[in-house]
Structures are given as structure tokens and as C-alpha cells.
Amino acid sequence: VRPQTVLLVFLSIVPQQCFGQIIGGRKADAHSRPYMAYLEIKNGRNTTACGGFLIRPDAVLSAAHCMDKKGTVKVTVTLGAHNIRRQERSQQKIRAGKWVIHPQYSRKDGKNDIVLLKLKKKAEINENVQCISIAKENERVRVGDLCTVSGWGWTSKAGDMSDVLMEVALKVQYAEICEQLSNNFQCQSMICVGDEEEEKATYKGDSGGPLVCNKKAHGIVSHGYEDCLFPEIFTRISHFEPWIQKQLKRFSRKAIPCFPFSD
Known part of the structure; x- marks a missing residue:
């Protein structure tokens, strides 16, 4: 399979330090993604933001590079948001x-x-938080599966931010x-994703x-x-599912039920 011919020469892998918003997407219907979490990460005088998602009333999954910081880090998780500025x-x-x-995370x-x-x-589970x-x-x-990504990150390379959730x-x-x-x-632990025909992608903050x-x-x-919206790398959750379950048991030995979101 030939990759898209317009791809530039690979310069370097760029961890999306709090990838911003969705590029080429649309506004999500308010509270249509009730599992979404907004992470405000304070590290000294610096504040950054990342996305995440609720998998148990007391547990949120996100990307390690969001938390990979020196010094004291404080994280506030906002659930049930549509317009994060309100x-x-x-x-x-x-x-x-x-x-x-x-x-084994590698920066x-x-x-x-x-x-x-x-x-x-x-978290209190309700219609807006699931x-x-x-x-x-x-x-x-499978290759060709159409999936959805949501976030409050950049909506353009120029750094335009969105207050509302995009998808x-x-x-x-x-x-x-x-x-x-x-x-x-690494095929076993990563997923190759993207839109090769249109400028659609996640970006800084996502x-x-x-x-x-x-x-x-x-x-x-x-x-x-760097300089390429396509393709993008996603962490493959199925590869880490045993590790996730092990950590959840360490968080709480009791099983904590949470009715899963469904469209």
C-alpha cells in the first residue's frame, strides 16, 4: 500500500504536547460525548490542557506525555462539559x-x-457524565474502520482554539x-489513523x-x-487492557460499576 504522495520528508516525531483542537471537524452536539474529560494540568506557573475519557466513576485514561513534567503537578479534571470556557x-x-x-513509556x-x-x-454518573x-x-x-475523535484542541495550524467540544x-x-x-x-501497541484526502486531524490540545x-x-x-496532518499515531488500548485492569484493581479492590455510554 502506497502512502499519500504529498507527505513530506520525515523530520522528527513530535509528541503532541497537549495537541490542540480538531482540524477539519465539526462542533459536537452538546453532551453527545458524555465520557469526555478536560484535563487542566498545572506545573509551577505553567498550565497546559489535554483530553481524556472516563472509564470508571473514579478513573480517567489519557496520554502519558500530558503528565510527563518535572516538579509538582496538579491536575483538575472537568467532566460533563461542552463549552469549557463557561x-x-x-x-x-x-x-x-x-x-x-x-x-515503559518513552518520552x-x-x-x-x-x-x-x-x-x-x-464522578456522579448522569446523562451528561458517563x-x-x-x-x-x-x-x-480493522483497516478502513471509521472512528470518531473529540477534543477541545486547536482547530487550525495557526493556533485557533475552540471553546466547545469538536469532533x-x-x-x-x-x-x-x-x-x-x-x-x-509499533503495530502491536499503536494504531495508524488519519484522513489522507482531506485536512482532518487532531492537533495540539487533543x-x-x-x-x-x-x-x-x-x-x-x-x-x-512534523508538518504532516496525515498520518497520526494513537496508543492501542487493547494492547494495554491487562495493564489498565491491574491498575484499576490497585485503585479499588471493589468493582465499581459504571453504565457505559452508548449512542
Whole structure:
């Protein structure tokens, strides 16, 4: 399979340090993605933002590079938001008590880019705040599957930000497309995704958000290639599902039910 011919020469892999908003997407219907989480990450005087998603009333999944910072880090998770700049009655703001970055996470090449955050208190599950199921260890998306990504990141390369949640539909691509751009691509733990015909993509600020296929979270927005919107790399959740379940048990030995989101 030949990659898109307009791709530029690979310069470097760029971890989307809090990839911004969706490019080429559309505004999501208000509260149509009730699993979405907005992470405000304070590190000294610096404040950055990432996406994430609720998988249990007390647990949020996101990208490790969002949390990969020196010094004291404080994270506030906002659930139930549509316009993140407004104080909507639907919003729940909960501090993250702790988080676990995958022990094999690599800042240099973006491998194992996954983090699990434990909320200080359980979220109240309602019509605006719900969990999403994650892919099981034996579940894999197929090439050509059309999936949805949501986020509050940049909506253009110029740095235009969106206050409301945006979403975009992206296709799962052949692994070879990403492999030809980087030797660091790992098929077993990453998914190659993107729109090769139109300028549609996640971008700065979208990191940590979910790739939702068939009503399940199959991927996590991880990183892209410099000067190229296509393709993008997502962390493959099914590969890490055993690790996720192990951490959830450490968070709480009791099973915490959460009715999963469904369209």
C-alpha cells in the first residue's frame, strides 16, 4: 500500500504536547460525548490542557506525555462539559489524586503513551457524565474502520482554539503508512489513523482523547509527524487492557460499576 504522495520528508516525531483542537471537524452536539474529560494540568506557573475519557466513576485514561513534567503537578479534571470556557451546570470539576504512567513509556519516541488517573472522588454518573467501554485485549480495529475523535484542541495550524467540544471522523490506516515514516511505530501497541484526502486531524490540545470505534475506546491521541496532518499515531488500548485492569484493581479492590455510554 502506497502512502499519500504529498507527505513530506520525515523530520522528527513530535509528541503532541497537549495537541490542540480538531482540524477539519465539526462542533459536537452538546453532551453527545458524555465520557469526555478536560484535563487542566498545572506545573509551577505553567498550565497546559489535554483530553481524556472516563472509564470508571473514579478513573480517567489519557496520554502519558500530558503528565510527563518535572516538579509538582496538579491536575483538575472537568467532566460533563461542552463549552469549557463557561461554568455550565452540567460540569463536574474533580482533582486527580494520583496517576500511573506506564512504566515503559518513552518520552523520546512516544512508545507506551498511556496514563491512568485516579480521581479524588467518584464522578456522579448522569446523562451528561458517563463512562465509555474500552477495547478488550483480543479486540482490534480493522483497516478502513471509521472512528470518531473529540477534543477541545486547536482547530487550525495557526493556533485557533475552540471553546466547545469538536469532533472529527478518521479512518484506521495500514500500519505500513506509519512504518514508512518512522522506525518507532509499533503495530502491536499503536494504531495508524488519519484522513489522507482531506485536512482532518487532531492537533495540539487533543492529546489523551479517545479514538472511538463501534461505541468503544480503541485508541488514545498520542503523536503525529512534523508538518504532516496525515498520518497520526494513537496508543492501542487493547494492547494495554491487562495493564489498565491491574491498575484499576490497585485503585479499588471493589468493582465499581459504571453504565457505559452508548449512542
